[in-house]
Structure formats: structure tokens, C-alpha cells
Amino acid sequence: MTDTAHALGASRTLWELIDRRATLTPDRPVLIQDDRRLTFGELRDGCERVAAGLYGMGVRPGTVVAWQLPTRIETVLLTGALARIGAVQSPVIPFYRDREVGFAVRESKAEFLAVPGEWRGFDHTAMAGRLGARGVFEAYDTLPADDPSVLPPPPAEGTSVRWIYWTSGTTSDPKGVLHTDRSLIAGGSCLAHALRLTPEDVGSIAFPFAHIGGADYLVMLLLYGFPAVLFEKFALPDALETYRKHGVTTAGGSTAFYSMFLAEQRRRPGEPVVPTLRLLAGGGAAKPPELYHAVVREMGVQLTHGYGMTEVPMITMGSPDDTAENLATTEGRPPEGMEIRIVDGEVRLRGEAVCQGYLDPDQTAAVFDTDGFLITGDLGHLTPSGHLVLTGRLKDVIIRKGENISAKEIEDLLHEHPGVGDVAVIGLPDADRGERVCAVIEQPPAAPPLTLAAVTAYLRGTGLATHKLPEQLERVEALPRNETLRKVLKYKLRERFGAGAGADGG
Template identity: 35%
Template sequence: MRKIPAELVERYETEGWWTRDTIGELLARGLAHAPDVPFRVHSAVRPWSGTFRDVEGTARRLAGGLRERGVGPGDTVAFQLPNWMEAAAVFWASALLGAAVVPIVHFYGRKEVGYILNAVRPRAFVTAERFGHLEFQPDLCADVPVVGVVGRDFDELLSDAPLTGTLPADPTGPALIAFTSGTTRDPKGVVHSHQTLGHETRQLAASYPPDRGDQLTAAPVGHFIGMVNAFLIPVLDGTPVNLTDVWDPGRALRLMTGHGLHIGGGAPYYVTSLLDHPDFTTDHLRFMRYAGLGGSSVPVAVTTRLARLGIHVFRAYGSTEHPSITSSRHSAPEAKRLFTDGDALSGVEIRLAEDGEILSRGPDLCLGYTDPALTARVFDDEGWYRTGDIGVLDEDGYLTITGRKSDLIIRGGENISAVEVEDVLLALPGVAEAAVVAAPDARLGEHAAAFLRMLPEHPVPTLDEMRAHFEQAGLARQKWPEELHEVEDFPRTASGKVQKFRLRQDIAVRT
């Protein structure tokens, strides 16, 4: 893990941003304070309705069963589940045991899941028998000591002797390992401590508008922000949990009017897909009071459109590594909320490098990566994190993201590594060279566009042929290129490196 300067540790502890609480202790207190708060899963295949007490009962029985099988503080517990009750039970059980939890996005394929399980070597892994494209594959977890499959044998892990209390754990140690795509070929394992995750949870809970209403959580709980919003903040706040396992704008609109559920933001696509749906009416606006937007690029056209409809918009900027770097408070002036990504949050410091790259540090910054070489490359000895994003600061300290150094595509809030996609493309017959860039997407912000240089006498593959190849490779469908372009050669630098900015310019001209 990275070395955190002693003066930062002292400051974070003195200010109360870092405490000695573990995530298990935070959860236990919150659950004891509000046991009767509703917890519901709105699903066509696995609906569920109960209370925090009911979910905690399952979590404590699971914790007891895992403990009987040798799982305890310092171990890791991984799960790959949709937004179901069992995902909450696994997360809460792991925290109560003092184990580090490893959420895996439910639509990740064989390649990603195999890499993650090999990287963290969990003591236990819980997944689903089947959901959409997710299918239990026993060979991937053959070396995991404890495996549970929802829909098959999950209940066999539940002990008749529930765990009482919480097991002690080091609050400075790992509580969460979240995997995210980036510029590397494989997902990056981001390690958060009880202290960094605890601060992030308390900070977000305090920043949300008090009259935001009962929220519908559609972001996958395998993602950092979906997990925090579903399993941590409601417990601290004593507010209901409402999950949906598939984003269907029409169904979301029915849940809003039928159950009084509110949509509070996320990646812009979640909000714009509601406004663009034929079932949307002005009556739905009373369930869209606020729109906190982030997770992908936030076009000004979207923020101004929402503001004209009377929705109170504010933007935020962060990453899995540093979840909350800046945000416009909901009380900030409208121009700051609509046109900037906010100013630094509690304890956070930001500065710009000579090339405009954003550097950040703060009490919610992760401990580092599971890959020590990546940790050494991204963090410096003074505690600064190199974000890979480019920005500008105005005279009031408000940040606006203007570009990206990293070779990354953000599709509807999902990070896609161009390098990872290029590796799969290069295995297609006849492909001599491949380059993948971000292309504008009216719904999702960006999608992957592929440029291929073919070997002589080899035709460029069709989209259907490319999709079949990616299906065979086991890469998540969200990462598949959505357009293909053939080039005779690539624009290059003097050293031969592909000039991807020119490929992006070419796409802009075509569209």
C-alpha cells in the first residue's frame, strides 16, 4: 500500500475525518437504531420485501456460517450479484466479520471475474446461478474454499447460530477492494480502509439534500457508488432501501408514481433516459427534485435541460480511487452547479500539474492498488493521486473537467479500458493493428469505437462477427465496440505512436 505522510494522518484524525470505527461497527450501530426501515428489491426475477432487521438476520446467519468455515478478520469475501437482498447480506456479513469485501459488477464476464478471483484469492465467493448474461461457472472459483450460489445452495451457508456483535478489525486495514477498469489490460483492484470508506460514507450522507425522498438505486452494487448508496448511507441515515436489478426507464417511471420513489441522479443517462421515454409526464418531475450528476462526462446541454424543467442540478467529480474529490453543494449558486464540477470537499486538496492534470489527496483517498507497481506509479510520497484527468480551476476554486490523459472510455458511468478492448480485437483473424477511442453517445455519454488496420486481402469484420468474437472472449458486453472503422494506416507521432486524438476528431467529423 502507499505510504501516507504522518502529518496527513494526524490531520485526518484530529479533524475527526478518520475514526477508530470499523465498517462493521458503523453498520451494527445503524441497524440497531433503525431496525424497522423497509428494504425492498423491485425485480422481475427475484423480488423481495422486508426490513433492515430481516436483512441483518440473514447477514448475521451468513456471518456465522462463514465463521464456522474459517472466515474472519483479515480475510476477503467476494460476491458477484445483481441488486438483490443477498448482495446486502454478503456485504453486511463481511463487514461484521471484519473481512474485506470484494464486490464484482454483475455483468463482468469470464475474463474479468477470473482475473479478480485470482488477484484477491478470496476465502469465500457468493454469486448467482443465472441472471441475464451472468452464469455460475464453477471452474473460475475451483480454488475458493467457500462458494455459495444464490438460487442453488446459498441458504446452506446460513448458520443456525447467528454472529453476535462484530469481530475486531484494524480500522486502518482493508475493508473493501473495488475493481475498476482503467488504462490497464485488466481491472484495477482499489483498496479502501475502514477509515477511508467510513469518511466517504459519512461525507456523502451529510451532503445529500434532506428532502430528497425515498431513493431508487439502479446503479449496480458491484460498483463503488452503487454499493455505498445501497448498503451504507441508508443505514447511517435510517432511510429505506429500494433496489432494482435492471435499468428499465419505463419500469422506473412506474415505480416512481406507484411507490413514491425518487431518482436522485447518477450518470446522466439514468436521468435523460427517463425524460426521453414515451411514458414520461410532468407528473414524474415531483419525484425528480434533485439530480446529482457524475460518474461520466456531464454535458452542459443536460444540466441546462434539467434546470429548465425545475430540477435542482449539481455536479460531482471523483473515482473509485478517490470517490469524492469535488462537488457543487445543492446550496451553491446555479452557475457553479450547472457549469462546473464543484469545489473540494471536506479534507480534500486539489492542485493542477503543469500540463493541467488534476492531482488530489484527502481522507477518502484509497490505500492503493492490489498491484504495487501501479500504486508506485499513481501516488507520490506526499500523498498526491494522479487522476489522469485534465481540468481548470476558476477564481472561486471550482473545478471543471476539460479532458482526459488516460486512455479510458466512460460509457454510462462504466469505465472501459481501451487497451483491454484492443487486445481482444487483435485476436480477430486478419487484424494487423487496432485502436479504440471514445465516441460521443447521445444516451450514454461515450461508447467504444474501433479502428482496424487489416492485413492484405483480409476484409474488415462485420459488427456481428466482432460481437461473436467478443462473446467468445468473455468480455462484458458494455465494453464491446459499437462502431467499426477501417483505416489503411493510423495517424502517428514521429516515434510511431497512434495519435488517438486525431481518430476522435475523425469520428466527430463523421457524426
């Protein structure tokens, strides 16, 4: 990490980091979207004007503001404005629907909810009305603005909880994860330090900015003073023209992104899909070693992969100067200040990037051990060089394209279907998605055979988010169970169906 980036990383708050970077390089670009460019100076000034507009609406330090917005310049401005006020912000992934959004708004006690209006065929404002949310306002391309002179001083410390992120984990309902400005700055600093980026790089944010990775990436831009291209909607090959136009040098997000870029490369061997691209990086899902080798060999770029979660946005990260063996088979090393302890094969964490716990105090008490280490539920070990190797998970959670999906939530909904006697939902390895969602069902006697189309239609009707829908359906006479408590043995199902989709799979 450069001396400047190291000094900026000591910022107490996100707003202080925004302000200090704007003072250093006010005219350098930070956000690029379509034909729009925003400099660091314009980011700071715009955030202050929006903060004044929000203040006029009644947003004060400590006010909880939920927002469900796509990856846009306006979304980043809103984030910075809330940080300037010292409000508590609760980002919600934009493709979540009534169940998840309603839970997040209720549990966080949000006094305001920012939505994009009608976006990609779905009316978010109407949903907010159905949910009875308070303080609903649309923030897609127009934000409230006023004279910043009305604002109180910015927050002076960064250790108060000002962020509530949401993760499904292993339970049906999401968990509200509590973060501070300092924990997010620490996570972003880890990412920036590992990737060895420079002010000459051009990054990209092709994933939902509402994901905790959005804050991670913003911190990295502020530390190193380089821009990122924002993608409101990401699909290949359509996005390639934008990558080329802006000379993107680093891209990625998760295993699914690597696979998509590799597939495009294979359609045009010998011709770089993005000539300026030198690095793919990400995390959030398992990375097969063969995928690493294929990307390096066929695309001619480096690939670095890391390990993070909503509770700890960046734990370890591969570095471009690691060996090929470590980049292919490990999750990288932790930065200075991140302690990893392996207890009975389980990974535990302590450090500034670790969250403060959950909205539910009982959940918080259960996730920290007596030494203050976060119990991850992930299994792994450290190599002699300090690299982390993950070997499995204790948590029954499926990670599809970097997003956590609760198996129990889907199982609970399917149990209500009259054609389902019993069900187990599992994650199966998938080269494109990291994992795919597979529902394995027992049906009552004489019940008509269920199809994947029928199951997904039913789940859509319950309001389940699209990205959680099963992509594979398997019917069995009886789910495998142990002989004591008759618990379903999901590992047997993974062994049986993990090779590929079944006759009714997708």
C-alpha cells in the first residue's frame, strides 16, 4: 500500500475519507457510467448537496435510512450523503422482493426508504406501499438537494454502528449485520492492499452496489484515487463494449464473472476480449483451481480470489505476486490486523474489519467466542506460508454468484406445497455460478409428479426473490436420513446429484 493510501486508510469515518481524497485529487475521475463522469471533487460536493436535501426531509445523525437501489452514480451519492450526516444506512439488494424487503424495513425500524420507482419491470414504489414503509422516496435519477450550509458538522468518530447489511445465513429470515465506518474502511483497505492497484488503473463495479462489496470497492477507489465503471445491468457480451471504451484494467466480482469472461474469450481465441484488462479479482464463492489456470492460460490475465462474508467483508485475498499454486488452491492471506484462529477445523476471526454483531442480541452472543473471535461456520486450515485453504462449511447456506441463499427458507416454503411430502435444498458445484440451487423432494403417494417449472412458479408466487429459485429438481422415494435423530443427510444428496443436472434440472 502506498504511503498516501496508508494515511487515508487511517481516516476515522467514510466521510472523512471522501473529503480527504477530494482535497488530494479533486479533478481525477472516480465514477464512470455510460457517458457520465464524476470526479472526486464532484463526488464530495454532490454528496454534501444531497445530504442537505436529506436533512431538509428530516434525516438526522442516527436516523435509519434503508435504500434499495441499483448500481448507479446516484446510489453512491446517496451513500456518501448519508455518511456525511452520520445516519444509519441499511442497503438492500435491488432484486429482493416483499419478503426480504419487508423484513429488513421492519427489523431495522427504518424511518425512510429510498427506491428506484419502477425498475426492470418491477414497481418498487408500489411494493413499499404494500409494506407500509415510512418516508418512501424515489432516488433513481433525482436526489433531494439543498444548500450544505444547513448541515451540522460531520460525524467525528467511526466506531458507531452506521450500517446494517442483510444476510440470509442458515436461517429463514435474514440477519441484520452491524458495521461501523471503520470496519468497512478496514475491509476495503485489505482488498486494496492485496490487489496492488495504482492510480492508473480503471476498475469496474458490475455487481449490486448494495452488496457489502460495494462499500469495499468504494473505499478502495478513495484510497488509491482511481476510477471505476459502474454497470447498472451486467451481461456479456453486451458489456464488453463498455469495458473496452473506458479501458478497464481490473474486473470481476465472483466465480461466475470469471466464467463469463472465460466463455467470451473462448469464442474468440487469440483476441483479448478486453485488451486493457490485466486482472480479474473477486470472492464470495468457491473457485475451482482449474478455472484459475484456464483464465491465466487462455485470457492472459492474472486472477486473484479472496474470502469474505457480510460479517467480515474482506478476510483474505490472493495477491498478484503470490505463486500460481497459492492463487489456484488457496483464498490468499489475511492482511495485518486480521487474526485467523482454527478451532477444531473451524475458521474464527478477530480484527477491525469484523462486524459488531447482529441486530438480534441473541444472535450476536452465539456468533462470538469467549476470546472475541467470530465463529464463521467455515472449515479450513492455514498453510505454512499463512495462506488460508477452505475445505467446507458447517452452515447450511448456498452461495450462488456471490449471494448467500438460505436453504431452510426455500425448504419452509416448499413444505407448504401440497405436492411435497418432504424436501431438502442443497447447493451443488456449478462452474458458472459457484453453486446452483437444487431441490430434492419426496412426494406424497399418488401425487402428480412435480416439475421444475411448477416448483419455480409456486415459489415465485410466494414472493421469493428470483436468484433463490431452484435451478435443478430431483424426485426421490425417500430422503437419506441418519439412524438417531432422522436428520436428512445432505452430503449424500450432494454426492448423488452433484455431477450434473437431472432429467428435470436446468
